[in-house]
Amino acid sequence: MNQRKDSGGTAAPVKAKRAAATGSPSERREHLVKLAAELFARKGFQATTVREIALEAGILSGSLYHHFDSKETIVDEVLRTFLEDVTARYRAALASEDDPRAVLSEMVRIGFGTLEVHRAAITVMQNDWNYLRSLPGDRFDYLVRAEDEIERMWMEQIKRGQAVGQFRADVDPKLTYRMMRDTIWVTVRWFRPNGRLDTTTIADHFVKVVFDGLATGRRHS
Amino acid sequence: MNQRKDSGGTAAPVKAKRAAATGSPSERREHLVKLAAELFARKGFQATTVREIALEAGILSGSLYHHFDSKETIVDEVLRTFLEDVTARYRAALASEDDPRAVLSEMVRIGFGTLEVHRAAITVMQNDWNYLRSLPGDRFDYLVRAEDEIERMWMEQIKRGQAVGQFRADVDPKLTYRMMRDTIWVTVRWFRPNGRLDTTTIADHFVKVVFDGLATGRRHS
DNA sequence: GTCTATAACTAGATAGAC
DNA sequence: GTCTATCTAGTTATAGAC
Numbered sequence: 306m307n308q309r310k311d312s313g314g315t316a317a318p319v320k321a322k323r324a325a326a327t328g329s330p331s332e333r334r335e336h337l338v339k340l341a342a343e344l345f346a347r348k349g350f351q352a353t354t355v356r357e358i359a360l361e362a363g364i365l366s367g368s369l370y371h372h373f374d375s376k377e378t379i380v381d382e383v384l385r386t387f388l389e390d391v392t393a394r395y396r397a398a399l400a401s402e403d404d405p406r407a408v409l410s411e412m413v414r415i416g417f418g419t420l421e422v423h424r425a426a427i428t429v430m431q432n433d434w435n436y437l438r439s440l441p442g443d444r445f446d447y448l449v450r451a452e453d454e455i456e457r458m459w460m461e462q463i464k465r466g467q468a469v470g471q472f473r474a475d476v477d478p479k480l481t482y483r484m485m486r487d488t489i490w491v492t493v494r495w496f497r498p499n500g501r502l503d504t505t506t507i508a509d510h511f512v513k514v515v516f517d518g519l520a521t522g523r524r525h526s
Numbered sequence: 527m528n529q530r531k532d533s534g535g536t537a538a539p540v541k542a543k544r545a546a547a548t549g550s551p552s553e554r555r556e557h558l559v560k561l562a563a564e565l566f567a568r569k570g571f572q573a574t575t576v577r578e579i580a581l582e583a584g585i586l587s588g589s590l591y592h593h594f595d596s597k598e599t600i601v602d603e604v605l606r607t608f609l610e611d612v613t614a615r616y617r618a619a620l621a622s623e624d625d626p627r628a629v630l631s632e633m634v635r636i637g638f639g640t641l642e643v644h645r646a647a648i649t650v651m652q653n654d655w656n657y658l659r660s661l662p663g664d665r666f667d668y669l670v671r672a673e674d675e676i677e678r679m680w681m682e683q684i685k686r687g688q689a690v691g692q693f694r695a696d697v698d699p700k701l702t703y704r705m706m707r708d709t710i711w712v713t714v715r716w717f718r719p720n721g722r723l724d725t726t727t728i729a730d731h732f733v734k735v736v737f738d739g740l741a742t743g744r745r746h747s
Numbered sequence: 748g749t750c751t752a753t754a755a756c757t758a759g760a761t762a763g764a765c
Numbered sequence: 766g767t768c769t770a771t772c773t774a775g776t777t778a779t780a781g782a783c
Contacts, residue, residue, distance in 0.1 A: 333748095349657040351572045355777065368749045370778065406741070432653050436570040472740050480723065480731050481740065487712040488705055495704060502701065510701050518739030519693050519702065520627070554766095576759060589767045591760065 334372055337362055339425075342383045346428035350380055350436065377444065380429065380437070387426035388451040391419050395458050405466035410512050412459065416489035417508040420496050427493045456482060485515065555593055558583055560646075563604040567649035571601055571657065598665065601650065601658070608647035609672040612640050616679050626687035631733050633680065637710035638729040641717050648714045677703060706736065 328336075340361045344353040355376050359366040373379050398411045420427065430448075437445045459482045466472040492507060549557075561582045565574040576597050580587040594600050619632045641648065651669075658666045680703045687693040713728065 347656065348660050349570070349572065349654070351570065352657050352660070354775085356775095364748085365750060366777085367751075367779080371748060374778090376777070428656075432656060433570070435568065435649075435653060436573050439569050439573070470742055473742050476735060476740065477723075477731060480728065481735065483713075483716060484709055484732065484735065487715065488709045491708040491712045492704075494708065502698075507701065510698060511705065514697060514702065514705065514736060514739075516739055516741045518735075518737055519697065520737045521691055521694050551766095575757085577757095585766085586768055587759085588761080588769075592766055595760090597759070 337369070337372055338379060338382050338386075341379045342425035342429065345380060345383065345433070346425040350376075350429060350433040377440075380433070381444065383426050384430055384437075384445075384448065387419070387423040387430065388447070390423065391415070392451060392454060394419075395455060399458060399462075404471075405462045405469060406471045406516075409459075409462045409466065410516070412462070413485065413489065413512055413515075414505075414508045416486075417492065417504040417511070420493060420504050421498050424493055424496065424498070427490055431490060431493065455486075459486065558590070558593055559600060559603050559607075562600045563646035563650065566601060566604065566654070567646040571597075571650060571654040598661075601654070602665065604647050605651055605658075605666075605669065608640070608644045608651065609668070611644065612636070613672060613675060615640075616676060620679060620683075626683045626690060627692045627737075630680075630683045630687065631737070633683070634706065634710065634733055634736075635726075635729045637707075638713065638725040638732070641714060641725050642719055645714055645717065645719070648711055652711060652714065676707075680707065709736075 337358070341353070341358045344357055344361060347353075354366075355369055356366040358376075358379070359369045362369070394415045395412060398408055398415060402408045402411060434448065438448065460478055463472065463478045463481055467474050467478065488511065496502075496504075496507070558579070562574070562579045565578055565582060568574075575587075576590055577587040579597075579600070580590045583590070615636045616633060619629055619636060623629050623632060655669065659669065681699055684693065684699045684702055688695045688699065709732065717723075717725075717728070
């Protein structure tokens with residue numbers, strides 16, 4: 306099935322979904338990146354071929370190279386866009402509020418909030434992180450740099466919260482940060498926009514459990 | 527680099543790591559699966575070639591097909607082994623104890639405990655789940671079946687705990703289950719055996735935070 | 748900006764000798 | 766149980782016509 310006489314990089318687009326061919330060149334590019342991100346998220350970066358991306362866009366694989374010089378460039382743009390947005394939001398949260406617990410719960414809300422807009426990017430980041438990092442060259446080193454900056458911002462709030470007595474001091478700050486970070490991002494595995502649970506509900510649940518605990522009755526010791 | 531006159535399925539093993547060639551056939555097979563699992567975990571299932579697996583074992587790719595009929599069969603065995611072990615442990619925990627909170631914290635400990643033995647398998651399961659599920663055929667349907675059985679076991683304990691008043695009733699059981707499950711497995715991303723934190727420490731931290739909360743002071747309303 | 752045609756290569760898998 | 770040799774199919778990417 307899906308037979309075509311070309312085994313190479315072609316195949317007439319025939320009845321492909323050629324979407325809005327209007328708009329500026331940069332909008333066109335963004336649109337292509339978005340389509341690719343969805344495919345990367347669904348099947349994985351490597352399992353997604355440039356032919357599939359092109360087909361989805363209603364063009365042929367060769368034409369894709371008018372917009373991007375490689376498949377890596379596309380996934381690069383997917384991840385970079387997400388990381389720039391989320392770090393910017395975190396910085397804004399830090400600047401607008403001082404109370405550690407307030408900042409931290411705002412950061413939790415920001416994290417879950419990105420699930421809607423950046424669902425595909427987050428999925429790719431989680432599933433293909435190891436692979437992209439294993440590629441030769443330093444092209445994806447910024448992934449680790451962004452991760453480090455985000456870690457610093459979280460850790461600072463956790464430690465300040467402990468220092469002022471808002472958070473219990475008998476928990477490892479780094480372990481706590483990782484637990485919070487992972488629990489937020491990993492939600493993309495099952496989160497569905499327009500599903501039973503919206504990101505605000507999920508964030509509230511998370512804050513409730515992590516801050517106050519699941520158990521009833523007296524507090525720890 | 528790494529140049530050889532063969533572009534096919536060959537390449538003299540030369541100075542490869544040919545390990546213990548002794549032992550029963552089934553031990554040999556298990557050993558190969560283990561080597562493959564490590565590669566799958568590091569680079570991803572698709573990025574790992576049968577040639578790399580063979581090289582790691584000190585044989586040629588063609589020889590691998592004496593043991594397995596396909597690359598998929600190998601990853602199948604990796605995941606199946608892990609899932610069978612963990613579900614068996616969960617069942618034992620349910621059988622040996624009745625108190626919901628005790629069972630649940632035991633399940634948490636079991637989860638983190640598998641990180642050491644099954645680190646590679648868990649990594650593969652997380653990173654390549656979407657891809658394996660997207661493959662045609664029903665070969666990997668058991669992934670979802672195992673997931674469902676595990677979910678039932680956890681949910682039962684959470685709901686019983688709420689019914690007997692051990693856990694607060696104002697949290698969504700399913701959301702709570704997902705949060706606990708994800709937080710445990712995702713730990714493979716950064717967990718290193720023989721690192722600063724062992725699985726017991728991580729499990730204790732987890733139970734502390736999730737059961738009693740991070741905040742100091744009075745309990746939730 | 749897209750298509751045609753193809754280059755250059757790598758993947759998983761097989762058949763049969765040893 | 767391993768190696769030799771090879772097949773088939775699929776991959777990213779390019780060059781130039783339109």
